[in-house]
Structures are given as C-alpha cells and as structure tokens.
Amino acid sequence: MYSETVMDHFKNPRNVGEIENPDGVGEVGNPVCGDIMKIFLKIENNIVVDAKFKTFGCGAAIASSSMATELVRGKSLEDAWQLSNKAVAEALDGLPPIKMHCSVLAEEGIHKAINDYRVKHGLEPWQETSSHSHEHGEESGCQL
Amino acid sequence: MGHQRIIYMDHSATTYVKKEIVDAMIPYFTQHFGNPSSIYGIARESKTAIDTARAQVAKALGADPDEIYFTSCGSESDNWAIKGVAYANRKRGNHIITTAIEHHAVLHTCQFLEKEGFAVTYLPVDRYGRVDPADLEKAITDKTILISIMYANNEIGSIEPIRELAQVAKKHKVYFHTDAVQAIGNVPIDVKAQDIDMLSLSAHKFYGPKGVGALYIKKGVRIENLIHGGGQERRKRAGTENIAGIVGCGKAIELATADIEGHNIRIRAMRDRLLKGVLEKIPNARLNGHPTERLPGNFNVSFEFIEGESMLLWLDDEGICASTGSACTSGSLEPSHVLLATGLPVEISHGSLRLTLGDVNTEEDVDFVLEVLPKVVSRLRDMSPLYQKATKDGGCNV
Numbered sequence: 001m002y003s004e005t006v007m008d009h010f011k012n013p014r015n016v017g018e019i020e021n022p023d024g025v026g027e028v029g030n031p032v033c034g035d036i037m038k039i040f041l042k043i044e045n046n047i048v049v050d051a052k053f054k055t056f057g058c059g060a061a062i063a064s065s066s067m068a069t070e071l072v073r074g075k076s077l078e079d080a081w082q083l084s085n086k087a088v089a090e091a092l093d094g095l096p097p098i099k100m101h102c103s104v105l106a107e108e109g110i111h112k113a114i115n116d117y118r119v120k121h122g123l124e125p126w127q128e129t130s131s132h133s134h135e136h137g138e139e140s141g142c143q144l
Numbered sequence: 145m146g147h148q149r150i151i152y153m154d155h156s157a158t159t160y161v162k163k164e165i166v167d168a169m170i171p172y173f174t175q176h177f178g179n180p181s182s183i184y185g186i187a188r189e190s191k192t193a194i195d196t197a198r199a200q201v202a203k204a205l206g207a208d209p210d211e212i213y214f215t216s217c218g219s220e221s222d223n224w225a226i227k228g229v230a231y232a233n234r235k236r237g238n239h240i241i242t243t244a245i246e247h248h249a250v251l252h253t254c255q256f257l258e259k260e261g262f263a264v265t266y267l268p269v270d271r272y273g274r275v276d277p278a279d280l281e282k283a284i285t286d287k288t289i290l291i292s293i294m295y296a297n298n299e300i301g302s303i304e305p306i307r308e309l310a311q312v313a314k315k316h317k318v319y320f321h322t323d324a325v326q327a328i329g330n331v332p333i334d335v336k337a338q339d340i341d342m343l344s345l346s347a348h349k350f351y352g353p354k355g356v357g358a359l360y361i362k363k364g365v366r367i368e369n370l371i372h373g374g375g376q377e378r379r380k381r382a383g384t385e386n387i388a389g390i391v392g393c394g395k396a397i398e399l400a401t402a403d404i405e406g407h408n409i410r411i412r413a414m415r416d417r418l419l420k421g422v423l424e425k426i427p428n429a430r431l432n433g434h435p436t437e438r439l440p441g442n443f444n445v446s447f448e449f450i451e452g453e454s455m456l457l458w459l460d461d462e463g464i465c466a467s468t469g470s471a472c473t474s475g476s477l478e479p480s481h482v483l484l485a486t487g488l489p490v491e492i493s494h495g496s497l498r499l500t501l502g503d504v505n506t507e508e509d510v511d512f513v514l515e516v517l518p519k520v521v522s523r524l525r526d527m528s529p530l531y532q533k534a535t536k537d538g539g540c541n542v
Contacts, residue, residue, distance in 0.1 A: 010457060016527045031491035031530060034451055034470060034479065038529040054529040058453035058470070062527070 002059060003093035009063035014070050015052045024120070026112025029105050035061045039069065039109040043117055048072045048080050053109070060099035067091050068106035081114055081126055083107060151509045154465045155349075155441055155502030156298050156326060161392065162351040162503075168395040169353065172388035180385055181374065190387045197394025201358050204401040205343060206334035213359050213377045214390050218325040218346030219249035220370070221359040222292075224381070225321045225342045226253045228367035229290045230262055233319075237287035241318075243267045243275050244485040246294050250323055251481075254292075263287070272434035273302035273486050277312050284316045291320050295327035295343075299469055299482040299498060300433030301442025303331060310339040319365060325349055325357075329400030330408065330439050341365050345397075347389070351503065352396030356389035407503070412440040414510050415501050419443055421514040426521050428534075432469075432483060432496060441501035444469070446483070446492045449531035450524040455497055458520040464513060469496040491530075 002010070019040040029036040035057030042050035051069035055062050068088050072080040085103035089095045095103055115125035152160075178187035180194060195209070202209040215221045230240060242254050244266045254264045265283045267275050275293060284291075291313045296303045306322055313320035321342035324333060329350040335343055342365060346357040361367060361380075373382025400407075423429055428448040447455070452468030459466050469480030470493070479493035488496075499513065525531040 007457075010454070011461065013527065018532075027529065031494075034491075034494040036529050054527055054532060056449060056528040056530045057451050059457045061451075062454060 001096055002063075003095075005067075005091070005093040006060060006063040006095065009066040009092065010059045013062055013066040015066060015073075016054070017052045018054065019050055019052050022113075024113040024115075024117030026109045026114070026116055028108045028112055029057070029061075031056065034058065035102065035105060037061065037065050037105050037109040039065070039106075039113040041072075041110075041113045041117060043077065046077050048075050048077065051110075057102065057105075058099070060095050060102040061105065063092055064088055064095070064102040064106040065109070068103075068110055072110055077114055077117070080110060083110055149463055151462075151464045151512060152504055153443075153499040153501055153509070153513070154467050155504075156301075156439075156498070156500035157467060158348045158354065159351045159502055160504065161348075161353050162396070162399065165352055165392050165395045165399070169388040169392040172391050176387070180387065181376070190385070193387060193391050194385055197390045200394035200398045201345075201360075204328070204333070204397040205360055206336050207360050208363070210378070211360055211362055213361060213381050214385065214393070215357045215359055215381060216355060216383075216386070217357045218247075218323070218344050218349070219357075221344035221346070221357045222247070222249040222323050223253050224359055224370040225344060225361075225367070226250065226290065226292055227257065228370055229319050229321070229342070229365070230257050230260075231368040232366040233289040237285075237289045238262045239265070239285055239287040240290045240292065241265045241267060241280065241283050241288060242292045243269060243294070245269050245273055245297055245299075245482045246292070247298055247323055247325070250292055250294070267293075269302075269485050271486050272437070273297050273300045273432075273482065274434060274437065275304055275309060277305060277308040280309055281312045281316075284312070284318060288316070288318050291318050293320075293322055295322045295324040295333075296331065296439050297433070297482060298326045299480055300444045300486065301326075301439035301500075302434045303327070303437045303439065306340070307338045310341075313341075314339045326439060328397060329404060330441070332401075332404055335360055335362070342367075347393035347396050350396050350400035353389050353392040356386050356393045358393065408440040411501050411503075411505075414505060414507065415441055415443055417507075418499065418501070418510045418513060419445070421510075422517060425514065425518045429521075430492075432486065432488065439500075441505075443499040443501070444496060446488060446496040447521050448492055448495060449528045449534060450495045450521060452494060452496055454524055455495075455520055458523070459516065462512075462516045462520075464516065467498045467500075469498065470494045 022040040023043040024041040027038040038054045040052045053065040055065040085107040088103040176189040178190045180191040198209045198212045201212045310320045319341045323344045325346045328345050341362045343360040348354040371382045432444040452470030469483045483493040
C-alpha cells in the first residue's frame with residue numbers, strides 16, 4: 001500500500017531524535033488519534049541548519065516526519081514555512097488518501113516549530129493560510 | 145532482514161488449506177462437476193458429496209444433517225440468521241440484542257436493521273471482553289425476537305459463556321444465534337446441549353477453503369430466506385452449490401474437531417510461552433482479553449507509546465504476519481471497537497498487536513518472534529515522543 005520511498009523513509013528514517021537546546025519546537029497531533037509529531041529546529045541566521053523529529057504513529061506518519069525534516073534543512077524560515085503537505089506527500093511518491101493527514105501533520109509541526117522560534121524572538125507568529133487543522137479533524141474522523 | 149522465511153501468525157484472519165482437504169476437493173472440480181440439481185449420474189455424485197459434507201458438519205456441531213445449510217461465507221451466515229429471523233418475526237417484535245464486540249458481519253447487519261425500524265441493544269462487556277448473562281436478562285423485553293452473541297471474539301480471543309447466555313434466551317423464548325466462526329476446532333460445541341438455535345461458521349478459519357460457510361438452523365426456527373432463486377438447500381438458500389468448497393468444508397470440520405483437546409494443548413503451550421516471554425521482555429505491555437477463557441492460539445497485547453501499524457510493517461519486514469487493532473490498518477482511523485469496549489484507553493488501543501497461532505507454527509517460530517518483537521517495540525519507542533515523556537515522568541503504569 002505504501003510507495004518504496006515511504007517504506008525507505010519509514011525503515012531508515014532521517015533525522016530521528018532531539019536537538020539539544022533547540023531554537024524552535026512544535027508538537028502536533030494527539031495520542032487519542034494515534035499520531036503525535038514533535039519537530040525540533042536549529043536556526044542560525046534565519047536558516048534551518050538542523051531539523052529532527054520524534055513521532056508516535058503509523059508508517060506514513062514516521063515517513064512524513066522524516067521527509068519533512070529533510071525538506072526544510074538548509075532552507076530560510078520563509079521557504080521552510082512554504083513547505084506544504086502536498087510537497088511532503090509528493091516527495092514521498094504519494095500517500096494513500098486515508099494517510100494524507102500524516103503529511104498535514106508534518107506541515108503543521110514545522111509551522112508550529114517556526115512560530116515557536118518567532119515568538120521566543122519577540123516576533124509575530126505567522127498566520128496559517130490554509131485550514132488544514134480542520135481537514136485533519138474531518139479526514140481522520142478522530143473525535144477528541 | 146529480508147524474507148528468508150514466513151512466520152504466519154494470523155490464523156484468525158484465515159488459514160491455509162490442508163493438503164488432505166485440497167485432495168478431497170479436487171475431483172469435484174474436474175470429474176464430479178455435475179450440477180446436483182440435474183438427473184444424470186455425475187450429478188448424483190455431486191449430490192452425494194454434499195450430503196456427506198452436511199453430515200460431517202452436523203456431527204461436529206451435534207446437529208441433525210437437515211439443520212445444516214451451506215452458504216458462501218461466515219458473513220452470509222450471520223446476515224441470513226439476523227435478517228432472516230428479524231423479517232420472519234417482525235409481527236412478534238422488533239427488538240434484537242447483540243454485543244458491542246461482535247464482528248462487523250453482525251454489527252453492520254444490526255445497524256442496517258435499525259434503519260429498517262428494528263431496535264438493537266448492544267450489550268457491554270467486562271474488561272476481559274465477556275458478556276454478563278445478568279445483563280442479557282435485563283435487556284430482554286416482550287419485543288425481543290433475537291439474541292446474537294459471538295462464541296469467541298476474533299480480536300481478543302475471549303470465549304463467551306454461551307451455555308449460560310443461551311439458557312437465558314431459552315427461558316425467555318427468544319431465538320439465540322451465535323457467530324462461532326472463530327470457535328470451530330478450538331472449543332467443543334454441541335448445539336443441542338448448549339441450547340443454540342442458530343450458529344454461523346466459515347471453512348477458511350479451520351483449514352478449509354474460502355468461499356464456503358454454513359448456518360445451523362434448529363428445526364422449527366422461523367426464518368426468512370436471504371438469497372432467493374432456485375430450490376437448493378431445501379428451498380432455503382438458492383444458488384448452485386459450491387460442491388468442491390462444500391466437500392472441503394465437510395472434510396475440514398471433521399479434521400478440526402477430531403481431537404480438539406490435543407490440538408489445543410499444543411497451540412496453547414506455544415501461545416503461553418510467547419505471551420510469558422513478551423511480557424517479561426517488554427515493559428509497559430498488557431494482555432487484552434481473558435487470561436484463561438480465551439482461544440488457545442490468540443495473543444493480543446497492547447504496547448504503550450507506539451502505534452500498531454508501524455509494528456506490523458517492521459514485523460512484516462522480518463517475515464512475521466500479524467495484525468493490529470490500531471486505527472491505521474482498519475481504513476476507518478478509529479481503533480478497534482472491541483478493545484474500546486473492554487475499556488482500554490484509545491491511545492493504548494492504537495498500540496495493540498494480535499498474533500494468532502495455528503497448526504503451521506513451531507517452537508522455532510515462537511523463539512523468532514521473541515527475538516524480533518522486543519527490538520521492534522524498542523526501536524519504535526525510541527522515536528516516540530510519548531515514551532520520552534513517560535520515562536522522564538518516571539514511567540507509566542498500565
């Protein structure tokens with residue numbers, strides 16, 4: 001059911017772990033829904049120099065975390081913010097429709113970590129332009 | 145890594161077909177293929193073969209052969225029993241009682257009937273997944289026409305107190321149906337002694353072929369037909385008989401019930417060693433289902449802080465075929481209704497693993513799973529933010 005790329009990122013996840021004294025941390029999801037992602041960012045001169053994750057979830061959730069952290073490394077915060085769930089899913093050569101919410105979670109985790117950094121530095125948090133949080137709830141059918 | 149060998153521990157999903165059963169079936173594809181409704185010689189051979197299989201099924205259940213009706217699968221048997229009794233007895237009442245932990249073949253049939261104007265009570269279960277006969281008695285009203293309670297649960301393996309439950313039904317003159325799909329070959333069954341009015345079974349759960357099941361209907365039960373058409377199965381179930389499948393079903397049930405206790409002793413010993421080993425090697429794990437009143441091959445354990453599908457993917461990578469009650473494999477994203485009904489917290493339900501042992505398994509298989517599973521759980525826990533929190537907080541007791 002999963003693409004080879006998903007299985008590769010599931011079995012050999014990139015960037016697993018924590019960053020000591022991270023500049024930004026974003027935790028999204030809920031154990032009741034069966035997935036939690038925690039994203040850690042190291043940021044220097046507005047560039048994501050390191051990204052790591054810890055994830056509780058299915059194969060797609062782990063692969064999405066791995067791919068999303070790969071995609072934001074080396075990017076400016078503005079470019080990292082532009083990373084969409086679709087881009088994560090495409091980079092994984094697709095996800096089954098019912099697992100698309102895993103890529104949404106990865107996008108949200110990155111956003112939350114970036115805003116954590118911004119708030120810590122006295123900056124306005126950036127506003128979410130999409131309504132992914134709603135989609136996540138509806139797609140998963142997970143009632144909290 | 146890689147698939148040096150396959151360790152099949154998903155016998156509750158389906159079983160392989162034993163060679164002697166395949167051998168018994170083959171002539172009915174190639175030589176004795178006649179339509180039993182026809183008049184010539186090869187058709188009579190088909191008819192005789194069906195009669196023999198019917199007698200084999202009847203003997204295994206303690207029923208009369210003319211109380212056995214062949215169907216296409218366990219789901220059809222469940223649908224027929226429930227819809228058939230509901231429609232035939234509508235004038236007497238519209239209330240059906242079942243349980244919260246039934247297979248979807250029963251649950252979704254009952255939900256369908258609710259839309260048709262029937263009222264359904266879904267009995268709760270205790271933490272081991274067992275129904276209390278007192279709860280059943282309380283739920284019965286003068287409108288109750290059918291009680292349907294599974295013999296043994298497919299996910300957690302708990303065996304229900306069927307005799308006591310059926311006696312409650314008998315006392316109140318309500319038809320009692322049981323979905324015994326998981327029980328055949330694992331539990332001795334005698335429909336007469338146990339006061340069972342209807343019983344569903346499916347051949348592919350006891351080393352027979354897929355695509356054939358049966359419904360036992362006690363003489364005198366008022367039931368409508370589900371499949372309308374020709375006069376097969378004594379005008380109760382239309383459709384040209386799946387002769388080879390029926391022959392396989394008969395042979396399979398004969399073999400599966402020849403020495404139930406001998407089979408159980410071997411399977412239970414392996415399952416118990418597996419369970420003991422896993423609970424010793426892996427902390428924050430708990431057994432789901434009843435500790436003793438359970439199917440001999442069923443192992444269902446929840447591992448905290450991890451999710452079931454990722455466990456299955458890693459086990460599959462090692463050649464181990466398993467199943468989970470986690471949402472992520474069900475297609476619905478809701479975790480197992482059975483685990484939730486036992487009161488297991490949702491987040492822990494996501495981390496459940498079901499291994500169901502059967503005749504192909506060996507002690508070496510158990511050793512291999514005991515070697516692989518702790519590594520898989522620990523690998524996933526190492527990347528789980530929940531595990532990190534729990535260990536920082538000084539652990540979490542289940």
